[in-house]
Amino acid sequence: MKSLGARLVLLLVASIVGVAVIAGFITSRIVSRWDDGSFEASFVEQARAITVLTGGSAEAAARAGLPVGPRPPNEGLELDDGERLDRAARRIGYDGHLLVERTPAGRRLAIPMREGAYAFIPFPGPPPRPINPLIFYMALLIVGSAAIAILAVRRIIAPLKLLEQAIASVGPHGDIPEIDEKGPAEVRATAAALNRLSERLKLAIDSRMRLVAAAGHDLRTPMTRMRLRAEFLPVEEQETWLKDLAELDRIADSAIRLVREEAGSDDAVESFPLDALLAEIESELGEIGRSIERSEPRPALPVMGRRFGLKRALRNLIDNAATHGGGARVGLRAVDGMALIEIEDEGPGIPEDLLSRVFEPFFRVDAARRQAHPGAGLGFAIAREIVDAAGGSIDIANRRGGGLRQSVRLPLASAKNGPSA
Numbered sequence: 328m329k330s331l332g333a334r335l336v337l338l339l340v341a342s343i344v345g346v347a348v349i350a351g352f353i354t355s356r357i358v359s360r361w362d363d364g365s366f367e368a369s370f371v372e373q374a375r376a377i378t379v380l381t382g383g384s385a386e387a388a389a390r391a392g393l394p395v396g397p398r399p400p401n402e403g404l405e406l407d408d409g410e411r412l413d414r415a416a417r418r419i420g421y422d423g424h425l426l427v428e429r430t431p432a433g434r435r436l437a438i439p440m441r442e443g444a445y446a447f448i449p450f451p452g453p454p455p456r457p458i459n460p461l462i463f464y465m466a467l468l469i470v471g472s473a474a475i476a477i478l479a480v481r482r483i484i485a486p487l488k489l490l491e492q493a494i495a496s497v498g499p500h501g502d503i504p505e506i507d508e509k510g511p512a513e514v515r516a517t518a519a520a521l522n523r524l525s526e527r528l529k530l531a532i533d534s535r536m537r538l539v540a541a542a543g544h545d546l547r548t549p550m551t552r553m554r555l556r557a558e559f560l561p562v563e564e565q566e567t568w569l570k571d572l573a574e575l576d577r578i579a580d581s582a583i584r585l586v587r588e589e590a591g592s593d594d595a596v597e598s599f600p601l602d603a604l605l606a607e608i609e610s611e612l613g614e615i616g617r618s619i620e621r622s623e624p625r626p627a628l629p630v631m632g633r634r635f636g637l638k639r640a641l642r643n644l645i646d647n648a649a650t651h652g653g654g655a656r657v658g659l660r661a662v663d664g665m666a667l668i669e670i671e672d673e674g675p676g677i678p679e680d681l682l683s684r685v686f687e688p689f690f691r692v693d694a695a696r697r698q699a700h701p702g703a704g705l706g707f708a709i710a711r712e713i714v715d716a717a718g719g720s721i722d723i724a725n726r727r728g729g730g731l732r733q734s735v736r737l738p739l740a741s742a743k744n745g746p747s748a
Contacts (some may be wrong), residue, residue: 332480333485339476340469347468351461363633365617367408367415368449374438375421377446385444394447399428399437408450408483412436485510493521503528512552520611532561550575598740601628601666602659608642617646618654625659628666635692636739641668644721644733647706652730661739665719670733676725686711 343603374664381387389395405427412425427450436450489506494502503525506518509535602625609619630637648655652672660667677685685707707723714721719737726732 332484335480336476340473343472344469364415367411367712368419370413370436371415371419371421377438383441385440388440388446391602395444398445399426403428405429422690485514487518489514525705546650597617598629598631601630601636603636605659608645612646612649617649620656621648628661630666630737631740636713640713643706644670645709664739666739668735671730671731676731682723
């Protein structure tokens with residue numbers, strides 16, 4: 328009962344049923360007034376009047392047109408009604424013992440006469456109790472109010488559902504698919520607001536990307552001038568200047584590559600075997616001295632995506648494990664319709680409080696590492712952009728025995744129509 332919709336339905340049903348119960352109680356009290364004995368008292372008064380007018384003579388009653396006969400048999404008597412008549416007779420002061428007889432033609436009241444005879448008049452009996460109709464009425468009211476409440480709540484929370492769907496459909500670059508502006512006025516207003524938000528968000532992201540790209544590109548010219556000027560410096564200072572300029576050049580190139588990955592790539596979408604791509608990356612990294620261990624056997628898993636971009640992303644991740652973790656182990660298997668690539672190392676790992684920041688651009692766990700392992704801190708950010716665009720995901724966690732585990736999931740070619748562009 329934690330959802331807003333369920334609470335609103337319960338509130339509406341409880342309110343309607345509560346009002347109906349109060350109204351039903353008042354109605355039952357009004358309808359049940361016959362229970363005060365007035366119904367039986369009226370027949371007792373009639374019986375007393377007949378007794379007085381006929382003088383208790385059966386013959387006089389017969390001459391008046393009333394059926395006359397012996398005492399009704401016990402098996403045909405309505406005892407409950409007889410007891411109610413006796414109570415009413417005692418209140419009025421009538422000392423006769425009235426009986427209610429059930430016959431094929433209907434019920435009738437037996438009025439005692441002299442010499443053991445009885446005169447008979449019709450006795451319809453009290454009106455039926457309203458309990459059963461009231462129960463049916465309440466059940467119908469509860470079912471009807473619940474159905475109406477569900478329909479009403481669905482319309483009330485429609486804008487909230489629209490918000491939930493819009494948030495769930497946010498793409499890897501923060502874009503929201505356009506929402507149809509139809510339905511009630513509130514839903515249309517919500518859809519229009521979300522569409523405006525999507526446009527502004529896209530403009531903001533594009534502006535940020537253009538700014539990063541422009542900054543990376545504009546750095547090239549002053550760095551070229553500084554590199555030329557460094558040639559005229561003393562040899563002992565020249566090496567330090569050129570090293571810093573090389574670091575700035577790597578940062579500018581990484582920023583431009585990040586923008587290109589977020590903006591898209593000209594690399595064509597195609598189906599290719601992931602195991603062959605991993606073998607190619609491992610061979611290239613092995614040639615430059617990286618220590619990489621591959622799991623066997625490795626299944627042939629076809630994926631659909633931009634081969635060059637995915638190669639760059641996986642190469643970054645594997646190279647990171649081999650460089651900072653003292654060697655990498657690369658495994659490949661299929662899990663729930665996805666290709667799972669697990670890259671493990673024996674390095675120091677990443678502090679738990681920093682794991683959530685590893686995909687931030689230019690983030691470095693330890694700035695001092697840049698001296699031993701040059702880089703701009705964009706490897707993880709670029710890799711995530713590429714994998715997200717392919718419809719996959721990257722998870723990074725510390726291993727229990729030490730080191731880092733990078734888990735990359737990519738949809739198999741047979742499990743999807745194609746990656747997002």
